[in-house]
Amino acid sequence: MTETRDEIGLEAGGGVRKKFMFVNRKAPYGTIYALEGLEVVLISAAFDQDVSLAFLDDGVYQLVKGQQTKGLEVKNFSPTYRALEGYDVEKLYVEREALEARGIREDQLLVPVQVVSAREMGQLMEQQDVIIGF
Amino acid sequence: MNFGLLINEGPYNHQAADTAYQFARAALAKGHRVQRVFFYNDGVNNASKLTEPPQDDRHIVNRWSKLAQESGVDLVVCVAAGLRRGLVEDNLAPGFRISGLGQLVESGIEADRLVVFGD
Incomplete structure (x- = not known):
């Protein structure tokens, strides 16, 4: 970490921009994690944060x-x-090993x-300030 | 350090709520601050005042209420997740309040660390 949180000078809604990563590890249906996780992503975008999404394990099925x-x-x-782009959420990372283990090709993603x-x-x-996993 | 906590699992069904509580207690005992505990997914059930565990078991809900009373920790239940599960203002235990997901994101921004307790 190159700077401490004190140096960032946090204040409530004081224009602080942090790196948020949402880690999706679960299949889209069967449990509610993917759906409710996505709701948090949309809210965080409204807070003008640097948002990215990671898809690992069965989480890759969310994008099929x-x-x-x-x-x-x-x-x-x-x-x-598909609508995430309109919220300026454009960084979607998918783990290669998770795709391969499930026989999913990149061109099958939406x-x-x-x-x-x-x-x-x-x-x-490692580069993130906040990681929230669902 | 200033901690924000996120709890994504229901009480008794999952260890997450217990671990989060122990973490909060330990952090406060060490002189840290717990800025907020946010309850999401089935975690909202941690706030139900209708909870009545057997007498020889820990009372997870009352434990949270006591923590809020003693240490002023802000216990926030997600309104949307609560409505889905029948958790509304009327059955909220003392010390909890209902608000939106923005409070979770704000916790991520304001706290030095946001610690997630879930499956």
């Missing part, structure tokens, strides 16, 4: 094209990932992403 949820009787919220190795993902995490 062609989700059909009718039979589950739950809302297909995957179009929201938004442009940066595919990174687990090691690179670790380095990205």
